[in-house]
Amino acid sequence: MIEQAAAARQARWTVTPGAGFAARGFTAGYDGVPVIGPLDLDLPEPGIYTVLGPSGSGKSTLLRAAAGLLPDYGGSLALGGRPLGGRKSGGAANGQAAVRVGFVPQNYGLLPWQTAVRNIRTALRIARPEEPRAVREEAAARWLERVGLGGLERRYPRELSGGQQQRVAIARAFAVRPDLLLLDEPFSALDAVTREGLQRLLLGSWRAQPSTMLFVTHDVEEAVLLGRRILLLPEGASTGDDRNRAEASMYTGGLLQIDNEALAGLPFEDKRDSEKFQEQTRALRGLLREGRGTTHES
Amino acid sequence: MNPDPGRFVLRLLAVFAALHALWALLAALLHRDMLPSPLAVYRALFALDGGETLLHIGTSLGRVFAGIGLALLLGLLPGLLMGRSPRWNQLLDPIVYLTYPVPKIALLPVAMLFLGLGEASKIGMIALILVFQIIISVRDGVKAIPANTYEVLTSLGAGRMERFLHATLPGALSSMLSTLRISLGTAFSVLFFTEIYGTEHGMGYFIMDAWLRLDYAEMYAGILLFSAAGFALFLLVDLIEHRFMKWRA
Numbered sequence: 102m103i104e105q106a107a108a109a110r111q112a113r114w115t116v117t118p119g120a121g122f123a124a125r126g127f128t129a130g131y132d133g134v135p136v137i138g139p140l141d142l143d144l145p146e147p148g149i150y151t152v153l154g155p156s157g158s159g160k161s162t163l164l165r166a167a168a169g170l171l172p173d174y175g176g177s178l179a180l181g182g183r184p185l186g187g188r189k190s191g192g193a194a195n196g197q198a199a200v201r202v203g204f205v206p207q208n209y210g211l212l213p214w215q216t217a218v219r220n221i222r223t224a225l226r227i228a229r230p231e232e233p234r235a236v237r238e239e240a241a242a243r244w245l246e247r248v249g250l251g252g253l254e255r256r257y258p259r260e261l262s263g264g265q266q267q268r269v270a271i272a273r274a275f276a277v278r279p280d281l282l283l284l285d286e287p288f289s290a291l292d293a294v295t296r297e298g299l300q301r302l303l304l305g306s307w308r309a310q311p312s313t314m315l316f317v318t319h320d321v322e323e324a325v326l327l328g329r330r331i332l333l334l335p336e337g338a339s340t341g342d343d344r345n346r347a348e349a350s351m352y353t354g355g356l357l358q359i360d361n362e363a364l365a366g367l368p369f370e371d372k373r374d375s376e377k378f379q380e381q382t383r384a385l386r387g388l389l390r391e392g393r394g395t396t397h398e399s
Numbered sequence: 400m401n402p403d404p405g406r407f408v409l410r411l412l413a414v415f416a417a418l419h420a421l422w423a424l425l426a427a428l429l430h431r432d433m434l435p436s437p438l439a440v441y442r443a444l445f446a447l448d449g450g451e452t453l454l455h456i457g458t459s460l461g462r463v464f465a466g467i468g469l470a471l472l473l474g475l476l477p478g479l480l481m482g483r484s485p486r487w488n489q490l491l492d493p494i495v496y497l498t499y500p501v502p503k504i505a506l507l508p509v510a511m512l513f514l515g516l517g518e519a520s521k522i523g524m525i526a527l528i529l530v531f532q533i534i535i536s537v538r539d540g541v542k543a544i545p546a547n548t549y550e551v552l553t554s555l556g557a558g559r560m561e562r563f564l565h566a567t568l569p570g571a572l573s574s575m576l577s578t579l580r581i582s583l584g585t586a587f588s589v590l591f592f593t594e595i596y597g598t599e600h601g602m603g604y605f606i607m608d609a610w611l612r613l614d615y616a617e618m619y620a621g622i623l624l625f626s627a628a629g630f631a632l633f634l635l636v637d638l639i640e641h642r643f644m645k646w647r648a
């Protein structure tokens with residue numbers, strides 16, 4: 102156990118700097134029960150990466166660790182060589198700034214006692230204390246406008262619909278100009294029409310301000326519509342046995358990466374109707390079924 | 400607050416007038432000294448020395464505010480601790496649970512013994528009544544804050560202080576305010592008891608003094624004033640709630 106921890110600590114400092122999002126031997130769990138990993142992963146930046154997997158595959162856990170909500174993870178997570186997850190980067194020593202994270206949880210995570218615009222201003226005040234107030238206020242107003250809530254800035258969250266609240270949360274995440282955007286099933290509580298509008302909005306916002314985005318979803322179509330690459334997680338953390346099998350199969354580094362560049366290039370409106378979309382979703386559904394099958398055998 | 404303030408005020412006035420009519424009727428039927436007519440009472444009310452009456456009202460309100468302030472001071476910290484830390488909650492919950500049902504007014508003689516007959520026991524009693532309610536409401540208010548409220552702040556890099564200011568404190572304050580509104584009535588009643596002894600100022604003293612002098616018109620005038628002061632206090636809390644709790648209304 103101690104050796105493992107030491108090795109993990111070692112690994113944390115040996116992440117190659119400069120690259121995009123990187124995981125090295127990443128493992129995490131709750132109360133000592135591992136739910137994900139070990140994971141090895143390199144994602145070039147910028148890009149939208151959708152994370153797909155059956156429930157219990159630890160996709161939210163990965164996100165929470167990167168967001169700094171799970172300080173006890175094993176191995177390392179980094180962005181551009183800077184450690185993630187609220188760990189002291191030693192950044193002070195080598196002059197690195199901490200990674201700025203924009204986080205969008207499933208149920209919006211807005212402060213109910215602050216208006217839409219105040220929610221964004223508060224986020225900016227925390228994430229960008231060095232900026233003058235006027236600049237922050239301008240950014241908050243601009244992003245609210247961009248997500249189509251121009252006239253509703255003085256509304257409180259309870260006076261907004263679910264879709265509108267999620268728009269505020271998206272505006273808040275982008276407004277801090279994050280290095281890393283983390284979205285945890287942000288649209289799963291919304292109806293189909295609202296969801297499509299927000300998917301389009303998300304893509305548009307990202308194009309206006311590209312960064313590395315990890316988007317967790319359990320919706321195969323959403324994963325294909327949004328991701329430049331789809332990261333498929335197997336069910337549960339791999340034990341030694343599983344890992345052998347996983348390594349024998351297509352899973353490498355604890356997950357399966359599916360290239361989706363061809364679709365990522367298409368206009369949003371055309372994606373659903375394209376043959377490639379059908380092909381990708383069918384393939385993914387198969388893989389998800391398969392992944393479930395193998396773990397049930399054990 | 401009410402969606403249409405105009406109609407609300409009108410309804411209040413109607414009830415106010417109806418109560419007076421009932422009172423006038425009862426007074427006429429009874430025709431005894433112990434229930435003077437509204438007219439006699441209002442005549443006594445306006446015959447009162449303005450400055451002295453203000454002193455009585457001011458003294459009473461001052462005691463209430465001091466008691467509220469003390470209760471907030473004493474109740475906020477344990478409430479916050481219990482709301483944020485399961486361990487503190489485990490430690491303090493039995494104490495609160497055991498002492499909560501004790502009728503605090505029964506402790507008035509104890510308060511008088513320990514704090515004397517002066518201001519300390521008066522303010523202390525009000526604080527005693529309010530503090531448990533405040534502890535419990537702050538705890539529950541803090542507990543009710545959804546975890547992801549903190550999570551977004553944490554992911555943005557918020558420190559302890561920022562999380563407290565933006566999440567814990569507003570959550571605690573909102574439930575505290577609604578508790579204050581409910582327990583204010585009790586606090587005001589207790590004030591009356593504490594003003595019976597050891598003071599020559601305050602609404603309780605004023606009413607009991609008139610009673611002893613058999614000046615019933617003045618006694619009822621005092622009751623009216625006492626009620627008006629209570630109503631004003633209630634309005635104040637309403638106003639504060641309206642101003643700061645718009646997000647919840």
